[in-house]
Amino acid sequence: MSSNYRNFRNSVSWLILFLEAVFIVLYFFLFSDDGASRSSISYPAFQDVNHMVIFGFGFFLTFLKRYGFSSTGFNLLIVVLGVQCSMVIEGLLAFLLQRENEDSLKRITKATVSTTAVVISTGVVHGKTNPLQLIVMTVVEIIVFRMSRWINNTFLQIPDNISMMHVHLFGAYFGLAVSSCFSEPSPRSEKNASTVKSELFSMLGTLFLWVFWPSFNSVLAVDKRKAIYNTYFALAVSAVTAFMLSVLTSKDGKFRMTHIHSAVLAGGVAVGYAAHSVEYPWIAMILGLLASLTTVLGSCCLERCLNPALKIHDTSGVHFTFGFPGVLGALSQVILLVIKNWTNLPRVGYLVLFQVGAFCLTVSVALLTGFITGLILNLKLFKTIPVSKYFEDQFYWEFPHLAVGF
């Protein structure tokens, strides 16, 4: 085991070093000029998204009682690697297609939004993957997601800011497909549980995500004001609905923290596609209500029927937090399009076809490449961790304070 572990340690270091070297060399060739001088994105808007991804998601995942270091630490590692990787790919594409480079702040912002897909995927395999696997997964997923977006933009004429909103769907289904290749943890695993304090840290992350979600949905939108307004209302209603449904569905009529964590965010995910185009707040509110409903019912349903049947273990409930509301959002966008353009039937058919096509393509690409990635990550090369070491910080981190207690 010891020599085996040494091996792993070396591989993770050299892989990171190799990636960084490649990034720096490619930055040298690709980003020699700074693109446009005026950015369409303000620094506070970027900062909100950055804060949300680094801090919000980092703490959102700290609910496991012995996995706090890895949750916040590996999240930082993945985000910074993902952002660099995403920018390099964008630069390569711009170079190959002879397109003009965007300004620097917009580049970083788009890269950060793309990286959210990876962060969501890691939620599914949270605690079951070692850093080596996470890094490989990050690079692969960033490439595949860019490819999927490129197909959407080029062949299906989906504008960039809409195809970017597939990020939740892509992240969720890619992660689920990866997870299907991993062994399931023992259901009686004492470590796959939370404590009151770890849930409170997770609540901290959730509230950050909640507060910054309007920034996330509006940062790339054309009509930023409308996007902010609609996202806020969708989030507000889904937060309220979350409390209502949690009481109704749980066994003895108590609130369940998992429901709150997931469902308060569902509205933001669902309204992502249509945030910039919804005309009236009540539509966003109904969407928020439906999203929260989907999430809580989905969570109950998955727990009892689907997950045991499909044998997919989903540590952070990504499927119902991001997957279902994402599907609902894509669907609602199509319905809104139909309502808006119903006087012009041929155009409606055309639009619906392309939107549904983009949705199906994104999910299929995510599932397919996710499954392949999962198979690759289970190669002996990547030293899959044994099930007994799942959800365990001590496997990766030095604990000089072992005796002190948690």
Add this chain to the structure above:
Amino acid sequence: MSSNYRNFRNSVSWLILFLEAVFIVLYFFLFSDDGASRSSISYPAFQDVNHMVIFGFGFFLTFLKRYGFSSTGFNLLIVVLGVQCSMVIEGLLAFLLQRENEDSLKRITKATVSTTAVVISTGVVHGKTNPLQLIVMTVVEIIVFRMSRWINNTFLQIPDNISMMHVHLFGAYFGLAVSSCFSEPSPRSEKNASTVKSELFSMLGTLFLWVFWPSFNSVLAVDKRKAIYNTYFALAVSAVTAFMLSVLTSKDGKFRMTHIHSAVLAGGVAVGYAAHSVEYPWIAMILGLLASLTTVLGSCCLERCLNPALKIHDTSGVHFTFGFPGVLGALSQVILLVIKNWTNLPRVGYLVLFQVGAFCLTVSVALLTGFITGLILNLKLFKTIPVSKYFEDQFYWEFPHLAVGF
């Protein structure tokens, strides 16, 4: 008990569902157009206030050792309900009085600031009310506060941004009046206490409130720059003074965390009324010093004499954190008005009369309606929780991690 609880569970769900349905229907009728297209409020300014109310107050209240989930969770629930409720009432008023709607961002911001009153009130009854009571209290308080502001604006010609600053006073005295109708917890209650970690979470919330207070005081002000500047200095001096006074008043010359939590914010509360009009920073500084003094001395005095006499239990020390500095702020504003206009005595008399009138009106309305609300909340209908279940997360939340320890 069990069937009784099931009843409660159903009532809370249906009440939330009913409210949400009403809100969505009213939004449908009231907010069909988007008002003005340019907002006088920037998105980052709104975001600061939003962040402060959701995150700052949520964690500010986590000091009780077994009430962390409820503190952060119920705070989110109350804020989102309160904001929606406040916007609906504003919309109804605009419709009834045939006034023009404000732009969307300003509407949400004003609603968020109004909701602070509710958040402050819940601090007094923190741990003693069930969610059903909290929701009813939220709706009632939002309506009454709007009514009180409307009287202030219409009959006493108090401008909107000043009457909005009564939010601390109103919240504090409404809460205290509500609390007077609830049974007191046993003074030896082991649960009405904090741990080191829960105090640290509370410090996290306090620092958030401290950092964002200048945003709160300036968001609706006319001269935003001056409001920011003055609030910062008042806060800085009150933070310094808090440490000084805490050492002087505590038994063996140590700092007391409760003093720090309350007194560092006192300056921000007290300067709220005058922040946009104070000419020189030293005035704001003196105000901050006095506010901190009022808070710490008030806390000692209340603890020893007033509270046992009045039999009002105040879980989070709202009386001395928001009540006393609010009174001081209102007073100081009058004094500053007198000094500014002393050459024009008739005008001074007129102004002072109206300001004092507004202050008295706000406090009386708060006390009266608060007391009535308290009586209503103690009806059997609302299933008041027994004193033995005060300050107990487990009464409302599922705890799958019971055995794990805190």
Add this chain to the structure above:
Amino acid sequence: MSSNYRNFRNSVSWLILFLEAVFIVLYFFLFSDDGASRSSISYPAFQDVNHMVIFGFGFFLTFLKRYGFSSTGFNLLIVVLGVQCSMVIEGLLAFLLQRENEDSLKRITKATVSTTAVVISTGVVHGKTNPLQLIVMTVVEIIVFRMSRWINNTFLQIPDNISMMHVHLFGAYFGLAVSSCFSEPSPRSEKNASTVKSELFSMLGTLFLWVFWPSFNSVLAVDKRKAIYNTYFALAVSAVTAFMLSVLTSKDGKFRMTHIHSAVLAGGVAVGYAAHSVEYPWIAMILGLLASLTTVLGSCCLERCLNPALKIHDTSGVHFTFGFPGVLGALSQVILLVIKNWTNLPRVGYLVLFQVGAFCLTVSVALLTGFITGLILNLKLFKTIPVSKYFEDQFYWEFPHLAVGF
């Protein structure tokens, strides 16, 4: 002991009161007009720096298991005192030199950036100084740092925004010199250790610092966009490198939290000097990589050789977190200057001389005055705390919750 302590308690109160009185009086005379009406600094930019210093540094230092209250509390106290003190000195200088006052927001921002020096210094003596000593140190350091900057500006023609970036270097070496005068804690001290939860709180602070560092480096820069961009990339690469090096240098190939805390920030410190002038992101990235390398290797090297030899105890690893990357940054700025101007050799010589002069001057002033301050702080007057009471919240704070456990 008791009467001794009472003495201490009185001195800390009266010292604070005296300082506040002096500040208010000087504010009265110095800041009667508000300077320019348009600020070159936006409120969100100031807010980021304020947030970072109050919240980020406050929680960055909470890693000690029994020193959480003091970490966050004393940090707040020091920052607010430091900002007021720094503004007063700036005002006095402007008055003495008959210079025009800057606008209020710029004044507060510059004061907050200056105060970072004090916050960094307190990191070295964290847990070993009482509040009395901290307050004296704050006032002395703020004065000396302003003096050192004044010499840099006047005699070495270093622009203000560059001399301000010496803040990390100055803070680190001042703190180390102060620390050299204090007794070392026992190496087996059980209290000089962290728990998992305290490290998680510290991670919270670190992530805040990480996210807001681009704001810190850009707030006073001329080319803000470039400063943001370069700082982000330096931080990203140093975060990635931190993980790589931590695995390579630790005993059994695990990540060490201390490395992550320090090294993820190293890039931001190192790029501080050159952030506004680096042309291409790959240069910032290489700088970030080198900074992280310096930090992690420095940490290993110091721990094994230098610190035991020099007998300097450095609680928070300030030497390798801020000292080494600061030196690297100053060096890299000189190299970049040489490369940029190599066609004009006389000018290069001139520039290099002045930059190196400024660096040497800053470090020598910091070491010298720090040592003197350390000697003064160890006078009997300041009631140095005994080594057995190091790192102990209970020495300063009331603990009504003692029995409850941590």
